[in-house]
């Protein structure tokens with residue numbers, strides 16, 4: 001079984017590394033347009049096989065899509081990342097053309113694949129991929145909410161001074177500095193509401209830090225993050241190839257769910273071998289519903305800039 005990752009940069013190489021380490025496929029194909037870059041990353045990763053004890057083979061290619069043929073899952077990370085001070089939305093001018101071309105090339109060689117879109121602005125790039133691939137809606141999934149939820153859980157664990165794995169918490173809405181919605185009301189510490197332990201002010205602070213999590217890292221790194229994005233991408237690959245039926249937040253094409261139509265935006269979904277299989281209704285309260293509507297409106301405005 002084959003998994004392809006397009007874009008062998010920071011995020012793509014990280015997805016490939018986690019996929020190999022977890023042996024999620026027999027072969028992981030890395031494709032990039034920069035001459036020799038994917039081949040070099042593949043060689044470096046293959047030389048980890050004996051050190052980390054995995055049997056997945058990594059193949060690198062400069063733009064040869066025939067090597068990606070028959071992939072079960074493809075992960076799209078190609079495109080530019082933001083620099084400090086930029087928003088993700090500012091990347092649309094460059095990344096829309098890249099994501100559209102890449103999607104079309106991938107589908108020619110892997111018509112049965114499930115697409116995971118990571119390139120930013122992710123919700124709009126997922127919508128573009130869904131439209132330009134013509135694939136059934138369940139086979140196009142945007143990765144953002146899993147990363148944002150992981151950051152939310154980590155920030156909560158810092159505030160509670162506890163193990164992050166004891167925290168459950170979900171972020172829905174758009175994957176943008178102002179559009180994501182950390183669902184503080186529903187977050188728990190081993191099944192007990194986090195509001196039992198943290199003040200309103202502290203919870204507000206955690207939510208705000210979560211929302212600008214990507215911008216904070218970009219400020220520190222000079223480019224955007226890759227370890228947690230790579231791990232989140234690989235977790236979605238794993239849910240598909242191992243048919244885990246996991247509840248994950250992902251940007252998917254909505255037809256009435258959460259009151260939205262003709263848009264890809266982050267909602268809780270079950271992910272398994274067929275892609276995203278079902279949207280789960282979290283029964284938002286009025287305040288959360290209003291935030292979700294505002295978030296979807298902002299994503300929709302960005303989608304309007306696309307030439308479909």
Ligand SMILES: NC(=O)c1ccc[n+]([C@@H]2O[C@H](COP(=O)([O-])OP(=O)(O)OC[C@H]3O[C@@H](n4cnc5c(N)ncnc54)[C@H](O)[C@@H]3O)[C@@H](O)[C@H]2O)c1
Pocket residue numbers: 006007008009010011012031032033034037077078079080081082091095098101102117118119120121122143144147175223224225226229
């Ligand atoms: N959705 C998320 O949660 C999330 C998280 C992190 C990064 N991102 C986004 O992922 C994208 C990649 O980030 P990065 O840090 O890996 O950037 P990067 O610059 O390290 O890597 C991007 C790679 O894409 C390649 N590329 C460009 N055009 C291509 C094409 N047409 N075909 C194949 N490859 C092509 C580049 O050569 C480069 O190697 C950015 O848009 C970034 O904003 C999203």
Ligand SMILES: O=C(O)C[C@H](O)C(=O)O
Pocket residue numbers: 081082088120147175213214215217218224225229
């Ligand atoms: O912040 C970014 O631009 C990259 C990514 O979307 C992230 O959240 O890390």
